[in-house]
Amino acid sequence: MVTPYGKLHQEVEVGRTKVEVQHPMAMLYHMCRVSKGVSELMKPLPNSPASPLRIIIYADEVLPGNPLAVTTERKLWVFYWSVLEFGASVLSHEDIHTCVVFVFCCIVLCVVRVGLFHAAACARSLHVGNHLLLCACCRIHVPCSMLHIPFHAYQEAWFEVVILRSVTVRALQGGVSALLAAVLKLFFNTDHDASLGGIGVEHYDGTRAHMWLDIGIVIADEAAQNMMFSAKGAGGLKPCLLCANVFNSKYRAEAREVSDIGGWSVEHHDPDHTKLVFHTAATLQVIRGRLSAPMTKAATDALQTRLGWNYEPHGLMWNDTLLKHANPVDHCLYDWMHVLFVSVVFNIALFLVMYAFKGLGITMQIVHDYVAA
Numbered sequence: 393m394v395t396p397y398g399k400l401h402q403e404v405e406v407g408r409t410k411v412e413v414q415h416p417m418a419m420l421y422h423m424c425r426v427s428k429g430v431s432e433l434m435k436p437l438p439n440s441p442a443s444p445l446r447i448i449i450y451a452d453e454v455l456p457g458n459p460l461a462v463t464t465e466r467k468l469w470v471f472y473w474s475v476l477e478f479g480a481s482v483l484s485h486e487d488i489h490t491c492v493v494f495v496f497c498c499i500v501l502c503v504v505r506v507g508l509f510h511a512a513a514c515a516r517s518l519h520v521g522n523h524l525l526l527c528a529c530c531r532i533h534v535p536c537s538m539l540h541i542p543f544h545a546y547q548e549a550w551f552e553v554v555i556l557r558s559v560t561v562r563a564l565q566g567g568v569s570a571l572l573a574a575v576l577k578l579f580f581n582t583d584h585d586a587s588l589g590g591i592g593v594e595h596y597d598g599t600r601a602h603m604w605l606d607i608g609i610v611i612a613d614e615a616a617q618n619m620m621f622s623a624k625g626a627g628g629l630k631p632c633l634l635c636a637n638v639f640n641s642k643y644r645a646e647a648r649e650v651s652d653i654g655g656w657s658v659e660h661h662d663p664d665h666t667k668l669v670f671h672t673a674a675t676l677q678v679i680r681g682r683l684s685a686p687m688t689k690a691a692t693d694a695l696q697t698r699l700g701w702n703y704e705p706h707g708l709m710w711n712d713t714l715l716k717h718a719n720p721v722d723h724c725l726y727d728w729m730h731v732l733f734v735s736v737v738f739n740i741a742l743f744l745v746m747y748a749f750k751g752l753g754i755t756m757q758i759v760h761d762y763v764a765a
């Protein structure tokens with residue numbers, strides 16, 4: 393399949409490794425031409441060079457097959473993209489199986505029983521809610537497979553860009569961050585920049601249009617975000633890539649004091665979100681500059697720990713051109729499904745609901761029959 397933007401499947405070089413990609417511009421051109429649905433979805437979206445369509449980049453690691461296998465070499469990194477202007481009804485309905493009423497009850501109970509921090513954090517922003525990932529209160533798992541009500545699915549609204557084995561990604565110079573940079577280069581490079589030159593398409597009905605695109609959101613779970621932006625993440629002294637002053641409470645106080653000269657640090661489970669100091673483009677620039685300075689490996693390791701970022705010159709954070717399109721300060725968004733449902737708020741809330749039900753003589757079977765009715 394050949395388009396004005398080249399073949400649908402192309403090879404790009406990430407360091408010394410050749411990687412096959414589904415070129416997003418070629419794919420968009422092709423889909424507008426052959427798919428009435430995509431064409432009608434794209435056509436009414438207003439955009440201009442000053443107000444481009446906002447691209448969502450979504451990445452995650454997936455494991456086809458048995459997750460309990462001795463080796464998990466089939467593990468893959470998958471990058472998708474879509475357009476924010478498609479709207480929530482198109483983008484969000486993917487294989488969701490849960491009970492809305494039940495979720496609402498659980499969240500209410502969570503506020504009452506677990507603490508206002510969770511509710512305040514979640515209500516304020518997904519960013520602050522990210523700290524829930526580190527909260528020990530949210531580590532209780534309760535099977536909820538019996539509470540399923542299906543919604544619609546629109547997986548077709550998400551285009552794949554690259555699927556690559558994790559072992560190959562790990563071997564890349566710059567790892568996941570270098571792969572993200574390669575994906576972004578498909579949209580923004582010296583030959584063609586979708587935010588400046590735009591993209592011409594031919595619609596299903598034969599009409600032609602021109603559209604401009606730029607990055608709106610980079611969405612992923614906590615681990616993927618940190619790998620994409622070269623941050624230390626949950627296991628580090630400074631676990632949040634969005635906050636300059638959040639420290640992991642697992643570390644000894646004296647370890648924090650080395651990095652906390654001004655006494656401004658807060659621990660990751662501090663309930664007062666007004667204490668958070670967010671990173672800015674300027675603070676990230678300072679971090680990049682400090683890590684780029686020549687120094688011994690031991691000094692680099694120590695500085696990386698203190699700052700909460702890894703020095704990865706082949707990654708996105710050290711690519712000035714691409715960083716203008718996608719940087720953690722303006723574009724990073726933690727996947728709310730992971731924040732609320734994977735090992736965190738929903739699980740503890742569901743546990744508390746079922747615990748309360750048990751005292752009232754309401755068993756899992758009764759709940760199952762009620763939801764299934």
Ligand SMILES: [Zn+2]
Pocket residue numbers: 519520522523632633634635638668
């Ligand atoms: Zn934070």
